[in-house]
Amino acid sequence: MGATVMSSREPVKNEYLDQVREQQQRLEVDLKARKAMAPAQMQAQNVLPMRRAAAAAVAERTGNAVDVRITGFWRWKTVIVPPNAYVVHTRRGHAQPLHIGLGVSFRFDPALDSFIVAPGAMQTIIINAHCICRELQGLLVQGYVQWIIEDFATAYRKLDFTDAEDPMRVVNVQLREQAEAAIKDKVATMSIDAVLSDKQPIIEELTARLRHVAEGGGGGDKGLGLRIVTVQIKEAVVSSARLWESLQTPFRSERERVARLASLGTEEALAQRELEVEQTRERTRLESDGELAMLRARKDAEVYDREQAERLRRQQREEEAARQLAVERQQSALQTAELEKARLAVEAELTKLKQEVEAARLKRDALARAEVSDVQSAATHRQAQAELELLETRQRILNGLTPANLQARLVELLPDIAEKLPKPNELRSVSIGGSGGSQDGQGVATLVAQMMALVNILKADGAPRASAQVVTPPEAR
Numbered sequence: 001m002g003a004t005v006m007s008s009r010e011p012v013k014n015e016y017l018d019q020v021r022e023q024q025q026r027l028e029v030d031l032k033a034r035k036a037m038a039p040a041q042m043q044a045q046n047v048l049p050m051r052r053a054a055a056a057a058v059a060e061r062t063g064n065a066v067d068v069r070i071t072g073f074w075r076w077k078t079v080i081v082p083p084n085a086y087v088v089h090t091r092r093g094h095a096q097p098l099h100i101g102l103g104v105s106f107r108f109d110p111a112l113d114s115f116i117v118a119p120g121a122m123q124t125i126i127i128n129a130h131c132i133c134r135e136l137q138g139l140l141v142q143g144y145v146q147w148i149i150e151d152f153a154t155a156y157r158k159l160d161f162t163d164a165e166d167p168m169r170v171v172n173v174q175l176r177e178q179a180e181a182a183i184k185d186k187v188a189t190m191s192i193d194a195v196l197s198d199k200q201p202i203i204e205e206l207t208a209r210l211r212h213v214a215e216g217g218g219g220g221d222k223g224l225g226l227r228i229v230t231v232q233i234k235e236a237v238v239s240s241a242r243l244w245e246s247l248q249t250p251f252r253s254e255r256e257r258v259a260r261l262a263s264l265g266t267e268e269a270l271a272q273r274e275l276e277v278e279q280t281r282e283r284t285r286l287e288s289d290g291e292l293a294m295l296r297a298r299k300d301a302e303v304y305d306r307e308q309a310e311r312l313r314r315q316q317r318e319e320e321a322a323r324q325l326a327v328e329r330q331q332s333a334l335q336t337a338e339l340e341k342a343r344l345a346v347e348a349e350l351t352k353l354k355q356e357v358e359a360a361r362l363k364r365d366a367l368a369r370a371e372v373s374d375v376q377s378a379a380t381h382r383q384a385q386a387e388l389e390l391l392e393t394r395q396r397i398l399n400g401l402t403p404a405n406l407q408a409r410l411v412e413l414l415p416d417i418a419e420k421l422p423k424p425n426e427l428r429s430v431s432i433g434g435s436g437g438s439q440d441g442q443g444v445a446t447l448v449a450q451m452m453a454l455v456n457i458l459k460a461d462g463a464p465r466a467s468a469q470v471v472t473p474p475e476a477r
Contacts, residue, residue: 066117066167070108079108079115086152089115100153118161118168122148122229125172129180130239131187133195138239141183141195141202145175146229147214154225171226175210179231182209192238199233207231407447 068087069080081087083103090097092112099106102120125145133139149155159174161167186205187195195202207228216223 066119068117072108075109075111077108077110078105080105081117084120086118086120086149086156087115088152088156089113100156102152116156116161116167118149118152118156120149122146123168123172125176125179127176127179127183129183129187131184131195133187133192134190135192137192137243139187139192139195140237140239141187141233142235142237143179143183143203143206143231143233145179145206145210145231147175147210147226148229149225150215150227151222151225154222156225158224159226175214178213179206179210182206183233195236196238199236202233203231206233410447410451 066085067082068085071078071080079087079089081103086102087099087104087106088097089099089104089106089108090113091109098113099115106115108115123146125147127141127143127145129141129143131139131141155161160170163169183202183206186202190201210231211228212223214224214226214228
């Protein structure tokens with residue numbers, strides 16, 4: 001039974017060990033510099049003829065992260081280095097570099113020469129060290145280190161700046177690993193409270209170790225040719241959430257205890273003060289009740305005396321008011337008689353004024369009617385005169401018309417008359433002609449008489465059904 005229980009237990013997974021192994025694998029990859037293809041190999045693999053490349057004379061760029069330009073063609077090239085980058089230039093057959101320094105440009109022969117370029121700016125390394133303190137608890141210490149190249153003649157011999165994408169990557173990885181190791185060694189000797197409360201010992205230990213490695217131990221040892229600018233620890237975090245809660249529990253419990261004691265003291269003081277206030281309030285209430293009773297009795301006596309005096313004053317006042325009322329009634333009767341007399345006089349005067357106004361109005365109406373009648377007579381006279389003049393003018397015009405003019409006018413109006421006639425439903429023919437000649441005017445008179453007969457026929461038959469065809473005599477045509 002015991003063997004069965006032991007075999008059923010699952011193995012405990014060591015997450016910290018897995019994390020360390022993962023970091024170790026990542027470190028091995030980071031420590032390998034990514035090399036760029038040599039310019040000679042690039043030229044060998046170029047399928048374009050060398051003659052065309054020389055004619056183009058286009059500036060080349062290396063795969064390095066530093067902005068280095070290579071101009072020229074074939075074996076006559078120039079390497080232009082930015083002013084904030086270190087460079088070392090070597091040539092086959094020379095034991096010492098031909099050029100070394102900050103921002104040095106030089107002639108370059110790809111068949112014989114080689115060079116390395118590294119940034120001269122300050123570098124910053126972010127550190128996240130997973131540490132174990134003296135109490136065997138996990139802590140995450142976060143910090144950063146800033147460094148710069150001080151002696152490039154020493155640094156290029158001891159450090160690897162050949163990474164194609166970032167020349168400082170391998171150096172930063174190496175320094176970061178050394179910094180994490182130093183932090184872990186120091187944290188292992190400290191308690192968790194010391195790590196969380198005072199980070200200065202960690203900074204001092206990390207600074208001393210990195211400077212010893214980067215700057216050397218003094219004398220002829222120049223270290224790696226680097227200089228540590230600053231080392232800072234930003235914060236330390238407890239990895240276990242349960243442990244972090246446990247560390248905060250004593251302080252929180254103490255603060256809750258102090259707060260609770262203060263609350264209890266406040267409640268006790270408030271209760272005592274409330275009791276005293278209640279006693280004082282009750283004593284004051286009893287004293288106030290006695291004083292109020294005495295005051296109420298005094299007020300009642302004063303009210304009785306005041307009511308009696310008021311009753312006597314009212315009786316006297318009523319008698320005086322009755323006398324005054326009789327006098328006022330008598331005076332009112334006299335005033336009423338005088339007012340009635342004055343009213344009658346005013347009414348007589350008003351009646352007289354009304355009569356005068358009515359007479360004046362009738363007079364104005366009569367005058368207005370007379371004026372209107374005169375105006376209408378004048379207008380009627382003017383209209384009759386205008387009509388007489390119009391008739392005279394028309395008669396004069398009619399007298400001036402000749403039979404020939406009348407016939408021409410009638411011919412001109414025949415299309416308009418035919419156009420205004422309704423659409424015929426049936427056709428009737430009426431012959432218009434005469435035996436009289438046009439010399440003596442009888443033809444025109446006969447034509448007019450026949451047209452009037454035609455109009456009378458159309459009126460008799462009705463507009464929807466009436467239709468006629470007018471046949472003019474040869475004389476009218």
